Amino acid sequence: MTEKAKLSSPLFGTDGVRGTANVEPLTVGTCVRLGRSVAHVFKRGSHRHRILIGKDTRLSGYMLENALVAGICSMGVDTLLVGPLPTPGIAYVTRSLRADAGIVISASHNPYQDNGIKFFSGDGFKLPDDLEHEIEDLTFTGRIDDIRPTSEEVGRAKRIDDAQGRYVEFVKSSFPRGETLDGLKVVIDCAHGAAYKVGPWVLRELGADVIALGVDPDGTNINENSGSMHPELTAETVREVGADLGVCLDGDADRCILIDERGGLVDGDMVLAICGRVWKEQGRLPTNTVVATVMSNYGLDTSLQEVGVAVERTQVGDRHVVEKMRAEGHEIGGEQSGHMVFLNHATTGDGLVTALQILSVMRHKKRPLSELAGWMTRMPQVLENIAVAERQPLDELPEVCEAIEAAEAALSGQGRVLVRYSGTQPLARVMIEGQDQEHIQSLADGIVAAIRHSLG
Numbered sequence: 001m002t003e004k005a006k007l008s009s010p011l012f013g014t015d016g017v018r019g020t021a022n023v024e025p026l027t028v029g030t031c032v033r034l035g036r037s038v039a040h041v042f043k044r045g046s047h048r049h050r051i052l053i054g055k056d057t058r059l060s061g062y063m064l065e066n067a068l069v070a071g072i073c074s075m076g077v078d079t080l081l082v083g084p085l086p087t088p089g090i091a092y093v094t095r096s097l098r099a100d101a102g103i104v105i106s107a108s109h110n111p112y113q114d115n116g117i118k119f120f121s122g123d124g125f126k127l128p129d130d131l132e133h134e135i136e137d138l139t140f141t142g143r144i145d146d147i148r149p150t151s152e153e154v155g156r157a158k159r160i161d162d163a164q165g166r167y168v169e170f171v172k173s174s175f176p177r178g179e180t181l182d183g184l185k186v187v188i189d190c191a192h193g194a195a196y197k198v199g200p201w202v203l204r205e206l207g208a209d210v211i212a213l214g215v216d217p218d219g220t221n222i223n224e225n226s227g228s229m230h231p232e233l234t235a236e237t238v239r240e241v242g243a244d245l246g247v248c249l250d251g252d253a254d255r256c257i258l259i260d261e262r263g264g265l266v267d268g269d270m271v272l273a274i275c276g277r278v279w280k281e282q283g284r285l286p287t288n289t290v291v292a293t294v295m296s297n298y299g300l301d302t303s304l305q306e307v308g309v310a311v312e313r314t315q316v317g318d319r320h321v322v323e324k325m326r327a328e329g330h331e332i333g334g335e336q337s338g339h340m341v342f343l344n345h346a347t348t349g350d351g352l353v354t355a356l357q358i359l360s361v362m363r364h365k366k367r368p369l370s371e372l373a374g375w376m377t378r379m380p381q382v383l384e385n386i387a388v389a390e391r392q393p394l395d396e397l398p399e400v401c402e403a404i405e406a407a408e409a410a411l412s413g414q415g416r417v418l419v420r421y422s423g424t425q426p427l428a429r430v431m432i433e434g435q436d437q438e439h440i441q442s443l444a445d446g447i448v449a450a451i452r453h454s455l456g
Contacts, residue, residue, distance in 0.1 A: 035071020191227025
């Protein structure tokens with residue numbers, strides 16, 4: 001791939017850089033340049049600068065980690081290596097160690113062949129667009145090619161041995177002081193990913209009887225028939241062992257899908273409804289608002305309206321949720337997919353913190369999760385993913401526009417239509433909500449057919 005070809009499309013998607021490992025832009029050469037760019041952007045002031053790097057359990061993580069370390073150290077910045085650790089753990093340890101920035105090597109819920117790189121500033125928050133654009137520009141323009149410290153001015157790499165313990169204590173601190181999980185049986189599926197050690201560790205230290213699944217990573221089995229993308233095994237196990245709760249994490253453990261004691265799935269919208277209602281009751285919701293995305297089911301709005309809580313929506317991506325929360329002082333936000341943000345505890349989505357918030361509500365209300373989840377009734381919804389060879393602007397595809405307009409007209413204001421491209425995969429996504437499942441499925445099928453005909 002030529003430099004010009006690289007520059008023709010953005011390096012950053014909705015959640016950092018992502019793609020197939022060892023294919024541009026996730027090659028060793030590009031990652032060395034990316035490391036140099038990040039080091040340059042965060043090298044401010046005269047102190048010894050440090051950037052923390054963590055990863056999930058993908059085989060390609062070793063390759064990309066070493067490339068980033070080489071690039072960063074070549075700019076005179078030290079690297080702190082923590083090994084496999086959840087994305088929210090890296091955000092926390094970055095600010096705990098007062099590092100200048102944090103880097104996560106992970107493709108989250110994607111299969112092991114993919115990988116990605118996400119960045120946090122020293123305060124543990126994801127980077128704003130303008131900073132990502134600056135890093136992207138530096139990576140491909142060569143403006144820093146002549147900046148090369150020598151002798152004792154090059155950076156050093158150091159392993160941090162207590163990062164997991166630091167994060168475990170942080171997660172435990174999000175659970176009410178003095179309370180325990182004694183007497184509760186919890187199944188946790190770590191998707192053979194970054195939480196394979198810390199996930200069960202947190203729950204056991206709080207007193208739960210833990211059945212751990214997805215805790216045997218081999219570099220190639222991350223997310224494979226496990227975790228939040230495949231909660232079926234957890235649901236089956238919960239029913240078999242009589243557990244009180246099932247926790248399904250993704251590969252980097254920033255998202256969480258829950259399973260109630262009957263084996264029913266509880267997604268991010270339901271978590272928002274439960275926590276929003278309880279926090280309002282407890283006076284812990286200062287703006288009486290929760291933040292969701294355009295993908296959240298309208299049943300969330302209905303549930304929260306019953307108790308005087310509003311729902312504000314953002315673009316898809318927990319970064320957009322967090323930006324709105326910070327700007328307007330909201331405490332709870334999240335996505336249907338399970339990215340939940342509790343800003344009084346964490347700076348980014350955290351699957352383990354999410355699980356503990358629900359366990360706390362279960363303790364406080366003395367009710368099973370199935371009953372709490374019943375506080376929200378979902379409006380019928382259809383979600384379809386269509387593989388696409390290219391991403392032409394949807395508003396420039398007449399057949400697709402016509403199908404969308406026809407669906408909106410058929411709903412007559414009694415539902416929603418949302419069609420967009422995935423920010424992390426070569427997919428077009430179609431979401432329709434309405435009063436009748438068969439009707440909205442038919443409308444979705446029409447849009448899917450138009451997309452396939454237009455894009456192949």
